[in-house]
Amino acid sequence: MLTLNLDPNKPQPIYMQIYQYIKNEILLHHLTPGTKLPSKRSLATQLGISTITVEGAYGQLVSEGYIYARLKSGYFVSPVENYRQSMNFFDQQQINNNNPQKKNTSPDWEDNIPQQDTQKNSELKDSPIAPAPHRVDLSSNSLLAENFPFSTWSRLLRHTINEKQQLLLTQSPTAGVAPLRQAIANHLRHFRGMDISPEQIVIGAGTEYLYELLIKLIGRDKIYCVEDPGYQKLRRIYRDNGACCIALPIDQQGMSVTALNTVSCDVIHISPSHHFPTGIITPISRRYELLGWAAAGPRYIIEDDYDTEFRLVGRPIPSLFSIDMSNKVIYMNTFSKSLASTIRISYMVLPKPLMEEFNNKLNYLSCTVSTFEQYTLAEFINQGYFERHINRMRNNYKKLRQQLLKALTSHPDHERIKILQQSSGLYFLLQIDTSLSDRDLQARLRQKGLMLQPLQHYYQNRQAAPEHTFVVNYSSIASTDIHQIVDALFSSLV
Amino acid sequence: MLTLNLDPNKPQPIYMQIYQYIKNEILLHHLTPGTKLPSKRSLATQLGISTITVEGAYGQLVSEGYIYARLKSGYFVSPVENYRQSMNFFDQQQINNNNPQKKNTSPDWEDNIPQQDTQKNSELKDSPIAPAPHRVDLSSNSLLAENFPFSTWSRLLRHTINEKQQLLLTQSPTAGVAPLRQAIANHLRHFRGMDISPEQIVIGAGTEYLYELLIKLIGRDKIYCVEDPGYQKLRRIYRDNGACCIALPIDQQGMSVTALNTVSCDVIHISPSHHFPTGIITPISRRYELLGWAAAGPRYIIEDDYDTEFRLVGRPIPSLFSIDMSNKVIYMNTFSKSLASTIRISYMVLPKPLMEEFNNKLNYLSCTVSTFEQYTLAEFINQGYFERHINRMRNNYKKLRQQLLKALTSHPDHERIKILQQSSGLYFLLQIDTSLSDRDLQARLRQKGLMLQPLQHYYQNRQAAPEHTFVVNYSSIASTDIHQIVDALFSSLV
Numbered sequence: 001m002l003t004l005n006l007d008p009n010k011p012q013p014i015y016m017q018i019y020q021y022i023k024n025e026i027l028l029h030h031l032t033p034g035t036k037l038p039s040k041r042s043l044a045t046q047l048g049i050s051t052i053t054v055e056g057a058y059g060q061l062v063s064e065g066y067i068y069a070r071l072k073s074g075y076f077v078s079p080v081e082n083y084r085q086s087m088n089f090f091d092q093q094q095i096n097n098n099n100p101q102k103k104n105t106s107p108d109w110e111d112n113i114p115q116q117d118t119q120k121n122s123e124l125k126d127s128p129i130a131p132a133p134h135r136v137d138l139s140s141n142s143l144l145a146e147n148f149p150f151s152t153w154s155r156l157l158r159h160t161i162n163e164k165q166q167l168l169l170t171q172s173p174t175a176g177v178a179p180l181r182q183a184i185a186n187h188l189r190h191f192r193g194m195d196i197s198p199e200q201i202v203i204g205a206g207t208e209y210l211y212e213l214l215i216k217l218i219g220r221d222k223i224y225c226v227e228d229p230g231y232q233k234l235r236r237i238y239r240d241n242g243a244c245c246i247a248l249p250i251d252q253q254g255m256s257v258t259a260l261n262t263v264s265c266d267v268i269h270i271s272p273s274h275h276f277p278t279g280i281i282t283p284i285s286r287r288y289e290l291l292g293w294a295a296a297g298p299r300y301i302i303e304d305d306y307d308t309e310f311r312l313v314g315r316p317i318p319s320l321f322s323i324d325m326s327n328k329v330i331y332m333n334t335f336s337k338s339l340a341s342t343i344r345i346s347y348m349v350l351p352k353p354l355m356e357e358f359n360n361k362l363n364y365l366s367c368t369v370s371t372f373e374q375y376t377l378a379e380f381i382n383q384g385y386f387e388r389h390i391n392r393m394r395n396n397y398k399k400l401r402q403q404l405l406k407a408l409t410s411h412p413d414h415e416r417i418k419i420l421q422q423s424s425g426l427y428f429l430l431q432i433d434t435s436l437s438d439r440d441l442q443a444r445l446r447q448k449g450l451m452l453q454p455l456q457h458y459y460q461n462r463q464a465a466p467e468h469t470f471v472v473n474y475s476s477i478a479s480t481d482i483h484q485i486v487d488a489l490f491s492s493l494v
Numbered sequence: 495m496l497t498l499n500l501d502p503n504k505p506q507p508i509y510m511q512i513y514q515y516i517k518n519e520i521l522l523h524h525l526t527p528g529t530k531l532p533s534k535r536s537l538a539t540q541l542g543i544s545t546i547t548v549e550g551a552y553g554q555l556v557s558e559g560y561i562y563a564r565l566k567s568g569y570f571v572s573p574v575e576n577y578r579q580s581m582n583f584f585d586q587q588q589i590n591n592n593n594p595q596k597k598n599t600s601p602d603w604e605d606n607i608p609q610q611d612t613q614k615n616s617e618l619k620d621s622p623i624a625p626a627p628h629r630v631d632l633s634s635n636s637l638l639a640e641n642f643p644f645s646t647w648s649r650l651l652r653h654t655i656n657e658k659q660q661l662l663l664t665q666s667p668t669a670g671v672a673p674l675r676q677a678i679a680n681h682l683r684h685f686r687g688m689d690i691s692p693e694q695i696v697i698g699a700g701t702e703y704l705y706e707l708l709i710k711l712i713g714r715d716k717i718y719c720v721e722d723p724g725y726q727k728l729r730r731i732y733r734d735n736g737a738c739c740i741a742l743p744i745d746q747q748g749m750s751v752t753a754l755n756t757v758s759c760d761v762i763h764i765s766p767s768h769h770f771p772t773g774i775i776t777p778i779s780r781r782y783e784l785l786g787w788a789a790a791g792p793r794y795i796i797e798d799d800y801d802t803e804f805r806l807v808g809r810p811i812p813s814l815f816s817i818d819m820s821n822k823v824i825y826m827n828t829f830s831k832s833l834a835s836t837i838r839i840s841y842m843v844l845p846k847p848l849m850e851e852f853n854n855k856l857n858y859l860s861c862t863v864s865t866f867e868q869y870t871l872a873e874f875i876n877q878g879y880f881e882r883h884i885n886r887m888r889n890n891y892k893k894l895r896q897q898l899l900k901a902l903t904s905h906p907d908h909e910r911i912k913i914l915q916q917s918s919g920l921y922f923l924l925q926i927d928t929s930l931s932d933r934d935l936q937a938r939l940r941q942k943g944l945m946l947q948p949l950q951h952y953y954q955n956r957q958a959a960p961e962h963t964f965v966v967n968y969s970s971i972a973s974t975d976i977h978q979i980v981d982a983l984f985s986s987l988v
Contacts, residue, residue: 163553368699
């Protein structure tokens with residue numbers, strides 16, 4: 001009999017805990033080759049969980065070669081050589097893959113890579129026997145896996161494969177298949193009040209890829225300005241594509257024409273509806289100023305509307321694209337946050353003249369998204385599942401946010417913190433009254449299992465960054481962890 | 495009762511013929527809104543086909559809004575406004591998408607775009623009422639849709655979604671998920687005799703995307719040489735990515751060091767195992783010379799092994815990658831030809847030091863292939879379906895090739911043609927004894943419904959191209975069309 005203790009409070013889901021336990025037992029030779037494992041049903045009964053969960057764990061162990069199935073006999077521990085050979089590589093990647101147990105829902109260009117790397121390395125050293133420490137990651141936004149509509153998606157995929165065999169094998173136009181572009185146009189009309197034609201939409205495997213298309217379209221010789229603070233990754237993409245990229249300081253309203261006039265710039269890449277990480281919403285007057293700037297030359301504005309579906313409070317803000325009369329704005333959005341970052345689908349909307357140029361210049365390229373997923377996503381949107389999914393997730397996040405804010409503000413030491421930019425989105429800023437440096441505080445928090453990124457981290461010009469301010473990405477936490485998070489936070493201040 | 499005549503000899507599959515017929519009847523108002531269509535079963539019986547085929551046609555009409563289903567009542571013609579609004583856009587794309595009824599299986603960089611465009615435009619004018627003329631396209635290689643293993647793929651996808659929910663939502667490493675890289679490494683070992691580690695593999699959404707990664711990795715400031723003749727598209731990709739690209743004339747053995755010594759070049763991009771379109775196989779002595787060239791400086795060779803699975807005759811040739819001891823060769827291949835070009839999965843194998851550089855420099859990028867399809871493909875390979883599929887397809891092609899060659903060489907006028915490079919792959923060269931210019935002959939052939947590309951088309955330096963030689967990509971033809979193709983060809987010579 002396997003004696004394992006499941007802990008629903010761990011960030012690891014139950015099936016991974018089972019998988020990890022059995023794998024360790026095998027690696028420690030507590031379970032020897034040929035040993036029969038309990039049947040899925042009996043283990044499920046013993047642990048008081050569903051057989052599907054056990055199936056998930058066993059399936060993973062089979063696919064990694066640790067155990068094998070014999071028809072009508074059950075599961076058995078494999079001979080050592082079945083998994084020994086590939087172990088290093090797999091262990092490294094599986095542990096790295098499995099432990100976070102969540103999908104990244106931050107903008108595609110979120111630069112949380114260095115932290116992940118550290119994590120990967122340290123876990124690699126511990127692996128495979130030491131269990132991962134309980135850790136809460138507030139440094140990047142993630143959606144919990146349990147929220148993905150697997151059964152609907154699976155059904156629509158099956159239906160698509162049954163119904164559209166010819167279409168599925170027909171090459172997609174560079175910009176994507178018509179039904180998905182139509183579905184996105186309808187979604188934008190309904191959800192964002194944008195009146196666009198599906199022919200203006202370009203679909204690609206992630207926003208990073210779309211940026212690269214844009215650089216090809218607009219020109220590698222142009223100067224691109226991004227926001228400071230903002231994502232380091234974004235600057236890196238422009239630079240790695242051979243384009244000049246300047247990080248321009250923003251003010252209280254976002255990017256300003258005053259700042260723009262200090263540099264020579266052709267294209268600005270901004271998120272006026274909800275700036276990350278400051279949460280700034282660029283007011284309408286500033287938006288018109290920026291449009292004026294763009295209209296005054298051969299210039300473009302890339303409007304990154306990355307978390308529009310999850311603006312939790314406040315009235316909807318019209319997109320820059322909607323109020324642009326000069327064909328200067330490129331609208332960009334993604335299904336990474338609203339559906340799953342691992343299904344690589346993002347899209348952009350080009351002004352009509354630029355779309356024409358796109359069709360002339362770049363129609364020789366293949367679309368990077370599989371037709372199977374393009375048609376499935378089209379059905380997912382058309383049949384109303386996308387809207388339902390967004391609504392459900394928004395409610396979840398709203399509740400989570402309220403619980404976390406309440407716990408923070410009702411703590412006895414609550415006067416030492418201040419919540420900023422709490423009105424919107426999947427993160428907020430936390431100003432802390434402390435004599436510790438950001439670095440020291442971050443280290444202390446990490447010791448308590450709390451991963452938190454200081455606002456400074458997102459500044460190119462670190463001197464300009466306010467101190468003692470941290471970005472709290474709360475979307476991946478479990479509500480059962482809130483108490484522990486708040487305790488860890490305040491006890492680090494002492 | 496619908497009175498339609500199905501023609502199995504048409505390039506359009508049966509379900510599309512039904513779809514097209516009903517759509518035309520609706521657009522011509524022969525079928526008016528509210529009209530009940532025959533049940534799937536009764537139409538299938540009437541036409542002597544399976545209900546699944548009718549289902550395909552009805553499904554397509556439903557998804558485009560021409561008809562709608564009422565539970566337990568059947569299918570009805572929609573009100574006009576249901577489809578009128580989106581008709582232009584859809585018709586354009588659907589007709590463009592549906593008519594070829596095949597997937598492109600030429601190298602990802604095959605430059606058949608201009609031709610497709612012409613086709614699109616002319617069809618757009620004809621559409622939606624005029625039926626497409628019967629046309630046989632030998633200008634690019636394609637796989638017939640009926641050959642895709644839909645049911646296996648669908649089953650594996652469902653299984654993947656059931657078993658790997660957590661993994662599916664966990665961000666893929668930049669280079670791809672471990673199980674797929676492991677499966678590809680096994681495939682290459684077994685099929686190509688290549689001894690590589692899965693850590694050297696990078697997966698991406700098509701070879702075009704992988705070329706872009708390579709340019710980022712090796713440098714935009716480097717000089718890249720491609721083969722002349724070769725694919726214009728390839729040159730365009732390098733140039734659109736801001737890299738200098740030279741088309742270097744090849745000799746009877748492929749790219750030569752003599753030619754390379756006339757230019758300054760850092761990276762060569764070649765297909766030594768089977769050059770397109772000449773079919774040249776670079777002999778081992780020349781391969782070592784090229785490796786010698788690469789070893790003499792900070793240089794690389796990109797080895798494009800695009801149709802290795804479909805070399806139909808002759809002994810397998812070891813890849814350049816296998817005999818390279820200096821870490822200079824980048825091996826590149828794709829599932830576009832061997833599985834489907836619309837599931838966007840290609841891969842490359844980097845020498846270990848370059849892979850290390852890749853991990854350092856580019857690991858901030860997201861992998862462009864959906865995890866859903868990565869894990870499904872891994873299972874498809876691991877469970878032996880990929881090998882079986884390749885074997886089946888290879889046999890199909892072999893038979894088709896033999897039939898076509900036999901029909902050509904047994905024609906009364908067979909002395910006017912000569913088959914070149916018939917030993918391998920999904921195409922061969924046809925030398926024609928004619929006084930017509932290539933352009934005139936091509937136009938004549940086109941009038942008879944035969945799309946054929948002269949060898950000249952692939953030359954940057956047209957003067958160097960042999961005249962009266964055409965590239966015959968036969969993989970998408972139906973064996974029932976062979977007689978007609980051969981007749982059309984010879985009658986154009988008169």
